[in-house]
Amino acid sequence: MRFFVEKGDNTLSKFSFFIRRFHSLIALIPIGLFMCFHFLLNSATFLGSDAYLTMVHFMKGFPFVQVLELVLIAIPIIFHGIYGIYIVYLAKNNVLQYKYYRNLAFYLQRITSLIVLAFIIWHVYTLRFAPVSAEGTYAALLSMLQNPLTFVLYVIGVVASVYHFTNGLFTFCITWGICVGDRAQKIFAICAVLLFVVMSLWAVGILLSLAVA
Amino acid sequence: MVDLKDVKYIKLKIKRRDDPNSPSYWQDFQIPYRPNMNIVSVLMEIRKNPVTADGRKVNPVVWECNCLEEVCGACSMLINGVPRQACAALTDKLIEKYGDRPIQLEPLTKFPVIRDLMVDRSKMFENLKRVHAWVQVDGSWSIGRGPRLAEKDQRIAYEIAHCMTCGCCLEACPNYNQKSDFVGPNAIAQVRMFNLHAIGRMQADERLEALTAKGGIQDCGNSQNCKRVCPKHINLTAHIAAMNRQANAYVIKNFLDK
Numbered sequence: 001m002r003f004f005v006e007k008g009d010n011t012l013s014k015f016s017f018f019i020r021r022f023h024s025l026i027a028l029i030p031i032g033l034f035m036c037f038h039f040l041l042n043s044a045t046f047l048g049s050d051a052y053l054t055m056v057h058f059m060k061g062f063p064f065v066q067v068l069e070l071v072l073i074a075i076p077i078i079f080h081g082i083y084g085i086y087i088v089y090l091a092k093n094n095v096l097q098y099k100y101y102r103n104l105a106f107y108l109q110r111i112t113s114l115i116v117l118a119f120i121i122w123h124v125y126t127l128r129f130a131p132v133s134a135e136g137t138y139a140a141l142l143s144m145l146q147n148p149l150t151f152v153l154y155v156i157g158v159v160a161s162v163y164h165f166t167n168g169l170f171t172f173c174i175t176w177g178i179c180v181g182d183r184a185q186k187i188f189a190i191c192a193v194l195l196f197v198v199m200s201l202w203a204v205g206i207l208l209s210l211a212v213a
Numbered sequence: 214m215v216d217l218k219d220v221k222y223i224k225l226k227i228k229r230r231d232d233p234n235s236p237s238y239w240q241d242f243q244i245p246y247r248p249n250m251n252i253v254s255v256l257m258e259i260r261k262n263p264v265t266a267d268g269r270k271v272n273p274v275v276w277e278c279n280c281l282e283e284v285c286g287a288c289s290m291l292i293n294g295v296p297r298q299a300c301a302a303l304t305d306k307l308i309e310k311y312g313d314r315p316i317q318l319e320p321l322t323k324f325p326v327i328r329d330l331m332v333d334r335s336k337m338f339e340n341l342k343r344v345h346a347w348v349q350v351d352g353s354w355s356i357g358r359g360p361r362l363a364e365k366d367q368r369i370a371y372e373i374a375h376c377m378t379c380g381c382c383l384e385a386c387p388n389y390n391q392k393s394d395f396v397g398p399n400a401i402a403q404v405r406m407f408n409l410h411a412i413g414r415m416q417a418d419e420r421l422e423a424l425t426a427k428g429g430i431q432d433c434g435n436s437q438n439c440k441r442v443c444p445k446h447i448n449l450t451a452h453i454a455a456m457n458r459q460a461n462a463y464v465i466k467n468f469l470d471k
Binding site: 013014015016017018020021087089090091092093094097098100102103105106107171174175176177178179180181182185 | 428433442448462
């Protein structure tokens with residue numbers, strides 16, 4: 001029987017803690033922040049197609065844009081996605097037996113993670129890699145959103161992303177010991193739901209404005 | 214809503230297993246209705262006359278119980294799918310809530326079954342040892358009385374001290390399963406209690422070291438089922454969040470101090 005925690009080199013034993021906390025941190029900075037920024041820039045579509053294309057040209061001309069895309073967007077999302085699949089595998093979901101709100105949220109967080117992962121791969125492939133120019137991207141985007149089937153898939157992908165982000169923001173506050181007590185957790189949970197509603201409406205609004213453009 | 218006056222029998226559906234390696238099977242039992250019974254007294258009635266509802270004589274159902282007042286955790290089992298103590302599960306309340314259908318009894322699923330409703334919960338003891346969940350007072354000489362605990366800390370410690378290591382929180386936790394070696398919500402809460410204790414906090418770093426090792430607090434996925442099923446109403450999710458704060462601070466401080 002081992003009564004004392006062994007001391008000494010604990011780098012390896014801390015690996016699981018570090019990687020899980022890293023997975024949590026990068027979800028907010030930069031991935032979550034990027035998503036908000038992405039929504040904000042795409043809101044240019046509310047001002048018409050010219051404003052939207054000006055924005056796309058501005059972003060394409062941003063200094064070191066490809067390095068930034070790789071370091072701040074691609075690598076964090078790939079890491080979060082791959083380690084996230086392992087986290088999904090670790091859980092033994094019991095949402096039918098324990099029908100509690102948070103347990104459902106735990107399950108939805110894992111379901112949406114898989115939806116979002118598939119959506120991001122599709123979204124990036126069709127709009128970032130396949131088209132050759134900004135005009136090509138815009139044309140591809142319009143043709144996708146004006147087709148009812150792909151429009152519905154986009155709404156599902158975007159709402160799932162927003163859910164994963166806002167519910168994740170709430171659990172982030174627990175994971176990092178920011179909100180501890182019952183009252184604080186309740187307030188943060190309500191804020192997360194409100195943020196989910198607002199951001200979902202915002203995102204669907206962007207999609208709708210492109211669909212009717 | 215069932216009128217208890219109309220109830221003639223207390224019916225049970227029990228998941229049985231003869232030994233750890235044989236498959237489990239279901240058996241139905243019924244005993245004449247009597248008011249104010251609990252699941253332990255019903256199981257005792259079955260033991261007196263172990264005959265199934267269809268009249269077959271079988272081996273008596275094996276289960277564990279000890280305190281009979283919901284403070285020891287020995288009789289924890291799944292009652293209509295909910296992990297709780299058999300001694301505190303009143304049959305009249307169950308019939309009122311679930312109707313006249315058989316009350317379903319199953320052993321806890323997260324622990325090895327020894328026989329019928331009896332499980333081996335020694336993993337929980339191992340997890341408590343893993344996180345150093347005791348106050349270290351044994352030495353070569355007396356170290357005297359420790360300082361008094363502030364009243365606000367006493368309140369937190371008192372709540373956590375209600376934990377009877379029954380295993381309900383682990384049973385409901387989706388992240389406590391055979392795929393992971395998560396210590397579980399109860400052990401995390403115990404660390405908070407012992408780290409508050411005036412003498413216990415001298416080993417605070419050892420506990421935090423264990424809590425941030427493999428299978429530690431990072432495996433919590435915030436499903437918060439633990440808090441919902443805890444029979445002692447311990448606010449496990451708040452204790453986990455508080456320990457998240459301590460664990461993060463410990464790891465960052467450790468990194469910067471060395």
